[in-house]
Amino acid sequence: MSALLELVCPAGTPASLHGAVENGADAVYLGFRDETNARNFPGLNFSRPELEDGLLFAHDRGCQVFLAVNTFPEAGNPGPWHKAIDDAAALGVDCVILADIGLLNYAATHHPDLRRHLSVQASASNPDSINFYVDAFGVKRVVLPRVLSIPEIADLNKQIAVETEVFVFGGLCVMAEGRCQLSSYATGQSPNINGVCSPASHVRYEEDAGNMVSKLGDFTINAFGEGEPAGYPTLCKGRFVTAGKASYLFEEPTSLNAASMLPELAKAGVTALKIEGRQRGRAYVSQVVAAFRRAADAVEAGEAVPELGLENITEGQAKTSGAFNKSWR
Amino acid sequence: MSAKLTPKLTPKLTLGPVLFNWKPEVWRDFYFRIADEADVDTVYVGEAVCSKRAPFYEPYIADVVERLLGAGKEVVLTTLALIMNSREMKALRETAEDSELMVEANDVSACALLAGRPHVIGPYVNVYNEGTLKYFTDQGAVRVCLPVELGRDAIKALKASTSVNNDVALEVQVFGRLPLAVSARCYHARSHMLHKDSCQFVCDRDPDGMELDTLNDEPFLVVNGIQTMSHSYQNLSAELAEMQTLGITHFRLSPHTADMVAVANIYRGVLDGTLSPDQADTQLADLIGEVSFSNGYYYGAKGVDFVAA
Numbered sequence: 001m002s003a004l005l006e007l008v009c010p011a012g013t014p015a016s017l018h019g020a021v022e023n024g025a026d027a028v029y030l031g032f033r034d035e036t037n038a039r040n041f042p043g044l045n046f047s048r049p050e051l052e053d054g055l056l057f058a059h060d061r062g063c064q065v066f067l068a069v070n071t072f073p074e075a076g077n078p079g080p081w082h083k084a085i086d087d088a089a090a091l092g093v094d095c096v097i098l099a100d101i102g103l104l105n106y107a108a109t110h111h112p113d114l115r116r117h118l119s120v121q122a123s124a125s126n127p128d129s130i131n132f133y134v135d136a137f138g139v140k141r142v143v144l145p146r147v148l149s150i151p152e153i154a155d156l157n158k159q160i161a162v163e164t165e166v167f168v169f170g171g172l173c174v175m176a177e178g179r180c181q182l183s184s185y186a187t188g189q190s191p192n193i194n195g196v197c198s199p200a201s202h203v204r205y206e207e208d209a210g211n212m213v214s215k216l217g218d219f220t221i222n223a224f225g226e227g228e229p230a231g232y233p234t235l236c237k238g239r240f241v242t243a244g245k246a247s248y249l250f251e252e253p254t255s256l257n258a259a260s261m262l263p264e265l266a267k268a269g270v271t272a273l274k275i276e277g278r279q280r281g282r283a284y285v286s287q288v289v290a291a292f293r294r295a296a297d298a299v300e301a302g303e304a305v306p307e308l309g310l311e312n313i314t315e316g317q318a319k320t321s322g323a324f325n326k327s328w329r
Numbered sequence: 330m331s332a333k334l335t336p337k338l339t340p341k342l343t344l345g346p347v348l349f350n351w352k353p354e355v356w357r358d359f360y361f362r363i364a365d366e367a368d369v370d371t372v373y374v375g376e377a378v379c380s381k382r383a384p385f386y387e388p389y390i391a392d393v394v395e396r397l398l399g400a401g402k403e404v405v406l407t408t409l410a411l412i413m414n415s416r417e418m419k420a421l422r423e424t425a426e427d428s429e430l431m432v433e434a435n436d437v438s439a440c441a442l443l444a445g446r447p448h449v450i451g452p453y454v455n456v457y458n459e460g461t462l463k464y465f466t467d468q469g470a471v472r473v474c475l476p477v478e479l480g481r482d483a484i485k486a487l488k489a490s491t492s493v494n495n496d497v498a499l500e501v502q503v504f505g506r507l508p509l510a511v512s513a514r515c516y517h518a519r520s521h522m523l524h525k526d527s528c529q530f531v532c533d534r535d536p537d538g539m540e541l542d543t544l545n546d547e548p549f550l551v552v553n554g555i556q557t558m559s560h561s562y563q564n565l566s567a568e569l570a571e572m573q574t575l576g577i578t579h580f581r582l583s584p585h586t587a588d589m590v591a592v593a594n595i596y597r598g599v600l601d602g603t604l605s606p607d608q609a610d611t612q613l614a615d616l617i618g619e620v621s622f623s624n625g626y627y628y629g630a631k632g633v634d635f636v637a638a
Binding site for chain 2 (some may be wrong): 101133136
């Protein structure tokens, strides 16, 4: 079925895949269990046999499966990335989501019939970049960086001949994706190379004079008073001091929730809505997918977006519309 | 390793673009002095960070370029790392189409616009491996300044891959704060409770970036408008010799308010063998004051680390 707004949902594990499919995902996206994908966390992702099972389960229920191979292959070691693409083609995934130009070139050359989407990690934020990926590598869809407002997305869609997909729920990168080295500066582990940001292996919590201090590598990322819940020290969601003042300078520990903007996004020409959260469990994924299924169906029927009741699961119980309305402009 | 001996080429010192919002006259006089006094081979000129700054010093660009060319420098026009609106897109297209000078691409859109003629690819474009390097070389890139998080192992692999087709030079930033991230959001404005569109150009108060400390007062990063940089200064003086044997030919100094003529002389001294890396580090420390050095990325460690060579 071709939905007005296609719902692209996270599947960090086979259980989450089942949850997403059963709750109305039009497509799920997932990665292999290694550094070829940008959510390379312990306990997540798919082996080849798990992917085969997942493909059967999803395809039987009319749901597509996208494979993210969206890190940047290590110099001198392209093997794992090329094999991920080869296996994706052999197993019959519906598309691969890629960021690296060398890898896009490999996929377009060796598997021209395997549909290619451009990952958000490519940070293609303007028509000339996007048209380059379309012309050079036959990319069929671009996942837009989380830096664009809705008018900017509408304007962009007029200048490109390719589908666009935007993030509507979940974690929010505030830096241009794929162009942020903050994690590797503090920990040596990077999203681009290792597929991890602010990895748990480098996180510590320490008591200090009644405060709970969260650290990433050797750096204090935040401190919490008694009774205050100690959040995870994602570097760009930390509290730092500039000009003598402590603040969440880069971003408050909030989640993106653009549910109320779905009608505007549809009007702006967006094809697909992406839900972030491959590191989330089945219950979370099921709840969010079901809620956005209701929202997307309402938009398709020309009705108002219903209350989704997701307040209990947004990070820090705070939500933001991110760049979509550029409130920080 | 099937080592092919790379002929040792004459190393080139390059001066990256000024990344900070310096007063226009300061900006102009900086480049005039570089033209007259600095022992660098190549100078990058133009705006990589924020398009709102460019109009202020644009009236001086022609004079600066002329002075640099007159002094025998190679001049490369640099371009924005993040292109967010039609005004920036238009400016980029004009630079790419009209420039008689070599242009440095810092976004994939610029790579596309410059394809088919010689150009440089800057550190904001993700060239992480031989596949991407070959693609851009085939498109006409003659030099690539590597992303800051690539180190020795990546350099070896990239250089090995170009031994057959040796027409692309590799450049590495060896001095100055590391550009770590760009964002659509301006953190200088945000820190001063201003909106980006009415930022009052507060970034001009911090000519080497605004210090960002942790809650326990440890220096960590600096903010430069939409850009976030390391607090530490990259310093690869001790790695210059090895990088030359690995085939790196261009060594980038990123401008700061520290005396960049002196900085260039120090790195030239190390390249020429008239100065030891230890002597260089002592002299550099005097120039930059109470700031740490880092070189961790080169060794595959944390970027912030300073690893003994």
